[in-house]
Amino acid sequence: MKEMPLQVEVKPKSKLKIPSLSKTRKRSDYFWAYCMIAPTMIGLTIFYLWPIIQTIYFSFTEWGAFGQYEWTGLDNYRRMLEDSNLLQSFKNTGIYIVFTVPIGIFLSILIAVLLNQKIKGKSVYRTLYFLPVITMPAAIAMVWRWLYNSDYGLLNYLLSIFGIKGPQWVSDPKIALYSIIVVAIWSGLGYNMVIFLSGLQGIPRSYYEAAEIDGAGPVKVFFKITLPLLSPVIFFVTIMSFIGAFQVFDLIFMMIGKSSTALENTQSIVYLFYQHAFVLNDKGYAAAIAVLLLIIILIITAIQMVLQKKWVHYD
């Protein structure tokens, strides 16, 4: 991600420069270029770029039954300010991010570092850790809901052996979100681990060898060499995880039932969007929520670009 979009590419000078770049060649170039980008650009415009404008438009409307809508100006935005459900969903999403991202990254780095050592069976471990990543969130949610079941789930049974009465992992409003966070960390670990592993392998051995000669212990090596050199990757993963966590939906949708008492305390912003858009048929309001999400992510991206210059080491 070094070449971030804002960097304008300098025209490379061709080494074998042909004295006169003929007009026909240029025209042929342009023809091919436009043809080649056409499918993607047209597709992106129809399905992505134009929809951005449409969503912004819809955010100023209110929808009735069966697809009729009318302009209502800033009503939806005013409503957002008073919507306690929305505020709560922000809190929920915030808690989700605060726990999932740092803990997840820490664990992934840990496992990646361990796997980077000289040990046997690396590929077996890698495969096992990657299993949750290739599993669909719908299935993951199902099996974890079952493990978490208050009366018949395995987790509470194991706790009962030690005389502890297990809580209602997915029904207790105070705990449900954290139960989901555990599942999120569990299922994302392998993905980040693989990226970190590849990053670790990109660190030249010479650094480690030099440190060894200097007599540095493993902890010092980790903090003074590994971490700094890994920082571009850590930065990238953090941002991606953050943005991903911000948009959490699948897990919550599958693990928390519509009539569950824990719903208000676990709804994410995107879940609320889905509710309003496709269950309550409140599409205008949903569009407003989407616009809100857009603004927030743009701000985060801007912050990211500033931070990147300050914090990330490049050699």
Added chain:
Amino acid sequence: MEKARHHITSKTILIHLILIVGALAMVFPFIWMLLTSLKTYAESIHVPPVIVPKHFQWVNYKDVFDLLPFFKFMFNTLIITVIRTIGQLLLCSLAAYAFARIEFPGRNILFLIALSVLMVPGQVFLLPQYMIMVKLGWLNTLQAVVVPGLFSAFGTFLLRQFFMGLPKELEEAARLDGCNHFQIYWKIMLPLAKPGLVALGIFTTLWSWNELMWPMIVNSSPESMTLSVGLSSLQGQYLTNYPVLMAGSFLAILPMLILFMILQKQFIEGIAVTGSK
């Protein structure tokens, strides 16, 4: 500097210990899923839990197929995944090549516009995309899921990185031989960008297979559902009959599991590549 590679130190044991604990935590839910899928409902709610069922209830799997057309789900998901992946590989690489290797007016602006899509959260596209599907009459069809997924700013960006890294001399040499851009793209650049293509392919395959929200929104008829959506609808029918739900879940993840076992290396390398770019 030759250290005895299989020298078992206490450090190695500690590392293995931690890794094994983690690996068990990773795998255990899958084992439990399989075991539960073979129990009767009574066994599954028995306290203390029955670990291994007395008789393997393969009938649970039959129930899944009886109620919902699971084979259809798999077929739908397969078609969607394959077409999306091939489509993206083709379309994104075409555009990426042009953006990377050809100078043409508006190149940078157009690329920036395409890239702006990356900065927008997916939900912003959903409603209008949905309205398009409604207008086209494409609800409950496979193309509703496939078509928007054929175009990817991410894929274009990723592959452009790859193409930019290839030496310009190759191109000039081919030009002298009289090739046009398409031939250069097809015969030279594409084969060289294979790691990038594999990476994008794996990424798109995984994402297509597991996607839930969009397929759920556009396809609510059992005929056109994908596996993820089918699973969620299974939950609606069977409420909390966990053995059947587990059977359904296991069936849903089985194809990707098998694919992964075969192509492990490619999967993991592919993901690593998307991260490092």
Added chain:
Amino acid sequence: MKKWLVLLLTLALGLLGLAGCGSSGTSGDAKDGKVEITYGFWDKKQVPAVDEIIKLFNEKYPNIKVKTELTPYAQYFQKLETAATGGALPDVLWMNGPHIVQYAEGKVIVPLSDLASKDNYSLDNYPKSLVDLYTVDGKLYGIPKDFDTTGLWYNKKIFDEAGIPYPDNTWDWNKLKEVAKKLTNKNKGVYGFAALMGNQGGYYDFIWQNGGHIISEDGKSVGFDQPEAIEALKYNISFIKEGLSPTQAQMTETAPSELFSSGKIAMMFDGPWMVPEYKKNPDLNVAVVPKGKQRAVSIHGLANVIAANTKHKDAAWKFVQFLGSKEAAEVYAKTGTVIPAYNGTQDAWLKAVPNLNLQAFIDGVDYSVPLPSVKNTGEIWQYETDILKKAWSNEESVEDAAKELTKKADEALAKN
């Protein structure tokens, strides 16, 4: 050059092929004059009966092929709303009381009155209350299919083990509570009575039994905050409070109907649609619902309607007529699937499952109250779920929840 052309063509053809075979919601015509219509419904328990009815229908009309579309209830109306917006509703579909007004006034289903009078289709064959339910603004929109009331399902084995006589028609609220206490056995994980949070066959019934009302006569206000309703809600929730029922959280995690089938719940209210499921368990039977200040149970019935976007109105109407015929009713009756609406066929239903006291449901008709139905019933039901669950899980007092619900529901009613 050739290779890419081939590839591109293949891709294009592939997409076109998809566009062809993934045809949109409503029917497609085959070449030989055959017509295909789609039939949308929920409830997997009724699939065998529906299949048989279709088979009989095809004996009369071999050229009309019926494709069924089963969608779980939880997603049914959501999907319909989407489909209706896109003109992709199934040709024939199930409709229920809470939604009929919205769909009729939204003009996404077809009025059947003219079709009926043209074919001399008699509406006398159905209970008047059901015909009225599906008549909006003077026009009939649906042909009644079945009706259901509420019954007190119970587990004989649990009663036998405790030496308690089975429920009968002398039971009242006190008796229900008393027996539930005796049958609750924490050690075995058995609960006396499942206090499900549900309106039909749940708190609506209790409210009516206590003399309360849901929607006032003039349709302008709800009665949740009236003392009768609050008392009824409190009674309903008291089972949870006193440990005689699984908690709301428990009932969300593990469905009571499944717990009931497995002998973990001694008694619960449920409808006749559970017969195909519960008849498999010899320990289960059903009795009339206990009385409060008076007897009352909800009554409701589904109807078959025709979508406005159908391309085969004729075929759809023929199918709907058949669905409402005595023949179809008898299929439902003899398989014990649901109580058919067609007058006189209920006896066959009663006899279908002799070891179950199905008479309890028929008795209920005498003192039944129809489910209230207004244009935004769906909205009001959503409020009920969102707000009452707080009372059920003891997060809010019943009075507060009832007040909040009344406020929101009254606002919704004002929009009509």
